[in-house]
Amino acid sequence: MRYSQTFPKTIKQVPAGADSINHQLLVRGGYMDQLMAGSWTLLPLGWRVVSKINDIIREELNVTGALEMLMPLLHPRDIWDQTGRWSDPDVKEIMYQFKDIRGKELGLSFTHEEIVMNLLGKYIHSYKDLPVKIYHFSTKFRNEPRAKSGILRGREFLMKDLYSAHVSKEDLQQYFQQVKEAYLRIFKKMELEARVVDASGGIFTDSFTQEFQVVSPVGEDNILICESCDFAANIEVSQVKEGEKCPRCKGEIKMVNSIEAGHIFTLGTKYAKNMGVFFLDEQNKKQDLWFGSYGIGVSRLVGVLVEIFHDDKGIIWPESVAPYIIHLVGLGLEEQGVKNKAEEVYQKLQDKGVEVLYDDRIGVSAGEKFADADLIGIPLRVVVSRKTHSASSGQAEDKLEIKRRGEEKVELVTLEELLKEIEK
RNA sequence: CGGGGUGUAGUUCAUCGGCAGAACGUCCGGUUUGGGACCGGAAAGUAGGAGGUUCAAUUCCUCUCACCCCGACCA
Numbered sequence: 001m002r003y004s005q006t007f008p009k010t011i012k013q014v015p016a017g018a019d020s021i022n023h024q025l026l027v028r029g030g031y032m033d034q035l036m037a038g039s040w041t042l043l044p045l046g047w048r049v050v051s052k053i054n055d056i057i058r059e060e061l062n063v064t065g066a067l068e069m070l071m072p073l074l075h076p077r078d079i080w081d082q083t084g085r086w087s088d089p090d091v092k093e094i095m096y097q098f099k100d101i102r103g104k105e106l107g108l109s110f111t112h113e114e115i116v117m118n119l120l121g122k123y124i125h126s127y128k129d130l131p132v133k134i135y136h137f138s139t140k141f142r143n144e145p146r147a148k149s150g151i152l153r154g155r156e157f158l159m160k161d162l163y164s165a166h167v168s169k170e171d172l173q174q175y176f177q178q179v180k181e182a183y184l185r186i187f188k189k190m191e192l193e194a195r196v197v198d199a200s201g202g203i204f205t206d207s208f209t210q211e212f213q214v215v216s217p218v219g220e221d222n223i224l225i226c227e228s229c230d231f232a233a234n235i236e237v238s239q240v241k242e243g244e245k246c247p248r249c250k251g252e253i254k255m256v257n258s259i260e261a262g263h264i265f266t267l268g269t270k271y272a273k274n275m276g277v278f279f280l281d282e283q284n285k286k287q288d289l290w291f292g293s294y295g296i297g298v299s300r301l302v303g304v305l306v307e308i309f310h311d312d313k314g315i316i317w318p319e320s321v322a323p324y325i326i327h328l329v330g331l332g333l334e335e336q337g338v339k340n341k342a343e344e345v346y347q348k349l350q351d352k353g354v355e356v357l358y359d360d361r362i363g364v365s366a367g368e369k370f371a372d373a374d375l376i377g378i379p380l381r382v383v384v385s386r387k388t389h390s391a392s393s394g395q396a397e398d399k400l401e402i403k404r405r406g407e408e409k410v411e412l413v414t415l416e417e418l419l420k421e422i423e424k
Numbered sequence: 425c426g427g428g429g430u431g432u433a434g435u436u437c438a439u440c441g442g443c444a445g446a447a448c449g450u451c452c453g454g455u456u457u458g459g460g461a462c463c464g465g466a467a468a469g470u471a472g473g474a475g476g477u478u479c480a481a482u483u484c485c486u487c488u489c490a491c492c493c494c495g496a497c498c499a
Contacts, residue, residue, distance in 0.1 A: 011435075011449090012435085012436095012448065012449080012460065013435055013436050013437095013448065013449090014436080015435080015436085016430080016431090016435085016436065016437085016491085016492085017429095017430075017491060017492040017493085018492085019492070019493070034491090036490085036491085037490085037491065037492085090497095090498090093497080093498085094497090094498070094499095110499090111499085140499085142498080142499075144497090144498075144499095145425065145496080145497055145498075146425090146493095146495090146496090146497080146498090148492085148493080153498085153499090157499090159499085202498070202499075203498090203499095204499090211499085220498085260499060262499090263499060295499070297499065300499085329458095331457075331458060332457055332458090334457080335457095363456095363457090364457095364460095365456085365457060365458090365459080365460070365461055366457065366458040366459060366460095366461095367457095367458075367459035367460045367461075368459080368460045368461090369458090369459085369460090370458075370459045370460080371459065371460045372460085374459090383458080385457095385458070386457090386458090387458070401458095
């Protein structure tokens with residue numbers, strides 16, 4: 001992508017009222033734009049990051065045998081009445097409910113348990129049809145009393161939600177573990193250290209749930225973590241107190257702020273019972289479905305990543321989620337020889353399938369281009385300039401200057417060496 | 425939903441009863457070209473909205489809307 005053709009460009013000044021780092025850097029870098037409180041446009045750069053995250057999630061969930069699909073966001077009241085959640089006061093606080101012009105009562109999706117269960121009821125008849133593992137990426141609407149912290153808590157956000165239905169508690173629990181491991185791999189691929197904690201099921205369930213918490217000072221949750229092992233517990237439900245010894249390894253327990261990045265639920269048979277969804281077992285006996293749901297806040301993760309991976313100049317994306325892999329900076333492109341060289345490098349990288357953002361702007365100073373590169377935070381910066389181009393510099397061989405975002409070290413390599421480096 | 429803060433040029437902010445200001449950005453011309461470079465010129469405003477006080481309101485008062493922060497709540 002040519003930077004001259006991207007929309008929008010970076011912003012130098014910090015937006016008014018933007019206190020949180022993710023708000024500042026994502027807006028300044030041209031990743032997102034605020035429509036209203038808790039509601040954001042994911043701009044082209046931001047959408048690329050979302051797509052990277054989704055790809056990682058998709059890859060790992062597919063390993064568990066889950067199937068991707070897409071469900072509607074506009075839900076009729078009657079399906080929600082079957083579990084009683086439409087009228088639950090706690091649900092009413094966060095679910096957008098309204099009537100359409102014909103007087104039909106509708107809600108905007110804040111989750112999909114009822115919708116999935118309704119779907120399962122239509123197609124699941126026998127134990128032979130189970131298990132079912134289905135997921136989608138879509139928008140969730142939650143009427144937050146207070147949207148805040150940039151993209152971390154919105155009224156409308158992107159989520160991956162997975163639902164599974166099973167013949168037995170054991171089968172559900174076994175899959176729950178499988179998803180948990182997939183989630184840990186997902187966060188690890190994004191270079192996030194996620195702690196698994198027992199948690200409260202809130203308006204979803206009374207039964208066992210677990211959260212994936214990423215330690216960060218901006219987090220709204222407080223968790224207790226062990227400094228010696230991976231033990232962690234949410235203070236909402238924890239038996240352990242700060243200052244006590246870790247129940248697992250006797251290490252020091254301390255309290256830290258953290259952000260909930262994922263939450264997985266064993267929902268039991270409650271939803272199936274309430275909605276009359278059953279299957280016939282080998283003895284031709286009616287059995288209730290065992291149900292679970294599993295969520296990852298995708299757009300929130302974009303913010304979490306920025307909160308964790310940044311410095312005073314901008315974002316430092318982990319390579320797995322970066323919008324582009326290379327930020328090619330052309331300096332002094334007014335000089336035809338340098339421009340030709342930069343264009344050639346851009347073309348060759350593209351031909352190799354490398355995702356590259358090429359700053360091809362004419363008449364923009366080096367300082368500005370470097371500042372933009374630091375702000376945008378692409379992992380590898382490659383500079384072509386009079387200094388690196390042999391026809392101008394008198395060097396025997398054309399070199400490219402490469403520098404990793406977040407490091408000071410600068411290296412000169414040939415294009416061939418760069419391509420070889422990327423292969424790895 | 426309770427408490428607090430802020431709304432003035434595209435953006436960030438000054439001004440504070442008496443003709444609407446700066447910086448950055450943008451546009452034009454020129455000089456520059458390795459860390460947001462410089463010179464000259466230009467365009468750009470219903471001071472969030474409504475009402476009130478006053479000879480006069482961006483400025484004071486009331487209401488309202490929006491955004492941000494703290495709390496409550498929550499994935």
